[in-house]
Amino acid sequence: MDKNRNWVSIESEGDEKYAKELEVAVKAVHVACLLCQKVQQNLIFNGDEDSVQSKDDSSPVTIADWSVQATVSWILSQAFGTENVSIVAEEDIESLSKSDASSILSSVVKTVNEALSSAARFGIKPPVTHLQTTQVLQAISRCNSRGGPTGRFWVLDPVDGTLGFVRGDQYAIALALVENGEVVLGVLGCPNYPMNKEWLNYQNGYRRILSSLTKPDPAGWDSNGCVLYAKKGSKKAWMQPLVNGDKGIGSASQIKVSTIDNPVLATFCEPVEKANSSHLFTQGLAHSVGLRNQPLRVYSMVKYAAIARGDAEIFMKFARAGYKEKIWDHAAGVVIIEEAGGIVTDAGGRPLDFSKGMYLYGLDRGIIACAGPSLHQKIMTAVDASWNSSCL
Ligand SMILES: Nc1ncnc2c1ncn2[C@@H]1O[C@H](COP(=O)(O)O)[C@@H](OP(=O)(O)O)[C@H]1O
Numbered sequence: 001m002d003k004n005r006n007w008v009s010i011e012s013e014g015d016e017k018y019a020k021e022l023e024v025a026v027k028a029v030h031v032a033c034l035l036c037q038k039v040q041q042n043l044i045f046n047g048d049e050d051s052v053q054s055k056d057d058s059s060p061v062t063i064a065d066w067s068v069q070a071t072v073s074w075i076l077s078q079a080f081g082t083e084n085v086s087i088v089a090e091e092d093i094e095s096l097s098k099s100d101a102s103s104i105l106s107s108v109v110k111t112v113n114e115a116l117s118s119a120a121r122f123g124i125k126p127p128v129t130h131l132q133t134t135q136v137l138q139a140i141s142r143c144n145s146r147g148g149p150t151g152r153f154w155v156l157d158p159v160d161g162t163l164g165f166v167r168g169d170q171y172a173i174a175l176a177l178v179e180n181g182e183v184v185l186g187v188l189g190c191p192n193y194p195m196n197k198e199w200l201n202y203q204n205g206y207r208r209i210l211s212s213l214t215k216p217d218p219a220g221w222d223s224n225g226c227v228l229y230a231k232k233g234s235k236k237a238w239m240q241p242l243v244n245g246d247k248g249i250g251s252a253s254q255i256k257v258s259t260i261d262n263p264v265l266a267t268f269c270e271p272v273e274k275a276n277s278s279h280l281f282t283q284g285l286a287h288s289v290g291l292r293n294q295p296l297r298v299y300s301m302v303k304y305a306a307i308a309r310g311d312a313e314i315f316m317k318f319a320r321a322g323y324k325e326k327i328w329d330h331a332a333g334v335v336i337i338e339e340a341g342g343i344v345t346d347a348g349g350r351p352l353d354f355s356k357g358m359y360l361y362g363l364d365r366g367i368i369a370c371a372g373p374s375l376h377q378k379i380m381t382a383v384d385a386s387w388n389s390s391c392l
């Protein structure tokens with residue numbers, strides 16, 4: 001198999017299981033990435049703060065979250081038929097339907113129509129006429145599956161790491177397909193994660209600093225970023241550059257996890273927000289395992305992408321007791337890391353269970369993703385040794 005191949009060849013493997021699903025999902029994520037780049041650009045450079053709202057739990061939600069959910073839902077329904085598409089996704093239309101949300105709703109409708117009009121460049125047939133407000137709301141609210149152990153459903157996080165998104169930093173668009181409780185496809189769009197590894201040295205906050213100084217050339221803005229994808233059992237994971245202007249999609253290259261298994265050389269990633277994972281606990285683990293590098297704190301599932309690409313070796317997340325991890329925050333990333341050669345489990349060494357509904361019920365303490373078994377075992381041992389004295 002060629003190390004590099006054009007993504008269109010996914011299409012030509014017609015008899016391969018999930019070939020059409022993968023092709024459509026990859027295209028939908030590319031469309032979503034471009035949509036998000038535009039909204040983020042508007043937010044950061046034009047200060048369009050009206051596009052950000054606060055949810056009941058005080059976390060932000062933006063025009064991009066709803067627009068991506070509507071756009072991906074519409075694309076999947078067109079490709080497979082509304083009656084065949086079941087989607088578990090993060091957003092609902094409750095706050096969007098309120099009378100004081102009319103301006104944000106019209107921005108969402110406009111954003112969705114713009115995204116779908118430009119989808120032709122990915123081979124997606126746009127709607128014959130612009131979608132009306134009710135159609136956009138329907139597309140969002142169709143994503144009302146609760147998941148579960150049987151059948152097939154898509155799992156979508158339209159903008160993962162919304163906090164990173166509104167801060168001009170990293171975020172991801174995550175789409176996975178689950179069948180009979182198992183993640184069979186994962187696609188991860190990372191619009192601000194450049195193809196080359198130098199990102200590790202300067203990307204954190206780089207874009208934010210730059211954005212405060214100068215307004216970038218829009219062509220340059222969308223020339224960054226990548227889309228990763230993998231199919232369960234293929235033992236291959238792929239990365240494509242995001243489209244640049246009208247050039248279309250570049251060829252995909254195979255990605256692999258890092259071969260580093262020496263803790264001294266390894267880098268671990270974790271959430272930026274202390275509220276989402278205890279930095280104190282992971283600092284203790286890092287010390288006892290012998291990790292010396294500074295942790296790489298990144299918003300969103302870009303952390304899964306970093307492990308799959310071999311840019312870091314370990315991802316750890318230890319949320320506060322009682323926090324229920326949502327399947328859309330992990331599904332796409334897990335299959336991509338596994339097919340790139342890595343391991344993802346809970347802290348007890350068990351695979352994450354996507355068959356229990358919208359949450360990862362039964363998760364033992366936290367999530368550990370590693371490039372290889374040796375680092376993975378060391379982290380698990382360290383967790384066991386320090387768990388009882390932790391405040392988690
Ligand atoms: N208290 C908490 N503990 C753990 N995870 C949390 C959390 N509050 C929110 N999250 C999840 O963490 C995700 C962001 O991940 P990270 O912290 O790695 O950047 C959020 O995704 P959204 O941004 O899509 O809501 C959200 O689902």
Ligand SMILES: [Mg+2]
Nearest residue numbers: 157160161329
């Ligand atoms: Mg999320």
